[in-house]
Amino acid sequence: MAVSGKRAMGRGARARKARGSARKTLASEPLDWPQALYGALRSADVRQMAFVPDAGHSKLIELFTADPDVISNVLTTEEEGIAIAAGAWLGGMRSVLLMQSSGVGNCINMLSLATISRFPLLMLVTMRGEWAEFNPWQVPMGRATEPALNAIGVRTFRAETPQDLLDMASSAATLAYEADQQVAVLISQRMLGRKKW
């Protein structure tokens, strides 16, 4: 597909800015991980994003939806995003899917589309039900998230720190888009912090 010089330049400039902000972060100041993660995904040429919102993803969702070079889709249920990402890949576009751990349960049969077709799939999953959790209803699916993904054939990485998350997301993007793998990066609830009630 033809990409105008202006669009390409805009993307590159944003990516450089994002990479720059990741580099200059000092150990003494907290890493602005949503901004750095957004930059990493845009550097990997992700141009489509689909989501069912989670508080832990809110900044990343804002960054993507504000980007005129990214198509963002709000979903009624998470498995829709597996299908949309497959369609995007058929047409040559890279897609990322954001959800909370409860949404992984909604995806299981739909993941057979990605695994049997070897469609690249990158899921970023914010965990619930595992650390300082207030809502007991989040616990069963939180417990089942990683085994369920592994059982259907999705590789998982578990990020405990913002730096983990950046490294894993970047690695997962290569595994997905270059090696046709189905990968979920699980973002630990401890890293995301307590939900305020």
Add this chain to the structure above:
Amino acid sequence: MVTAMTNSRGLDRREAVAALLKDRGDMLVITGLGSPGYDVHAASDDDSTFYLWGAMGAAALIGLGLAQARPDRNVVVVTGDGEQLMGLGGLATIAVAKPKNLVIIVIDNGHFGETGMQRSHTGLGLDIAKVAQACGIEARVLRRLDEIEAVRDTLRRRSKGPRLYVVKVRAENVPRSLPPRDAVHLKNRFRSQLGLPVT
């Protein structure tokens, strides 16, 4: 209470799908699992068709992802009433995404044909076209071959937003025309005809 409706009337599904896809040109086609895939395969197999053999409820949404990735091409999804019923929420997602190059064709026999012809929700009175309209999708029901031919002439035009047509067909099992089942093969041939690399 829902009223049971018989479906002895209606179009011949093979005739209807063949009429829709006649002279399909550079349209990109996604099919739902089961009979709609066989219908499309019987009409003519093509590298620009991606058939599903599972992932029930996915067809229209794969169409959305593809339509967004390829705004320069027209995407037609051919699926069944049962498959679309499993993805009703997807109609809401497609409606708000507003692709101008996506048409969903629901081949509606009112039954789950693959599993013993149990009556589906549409066979029990639900109107998928009205559901789609409520979501904000331009939609209507087609019952005659001349209506299908009129729609065919519009399939390759851009529209204001997504469209959905319900094609009422007879509930009958016609001889199967089986597409390839290897999804990687289907994916690679689809991407190849678009000039995209395969891994």
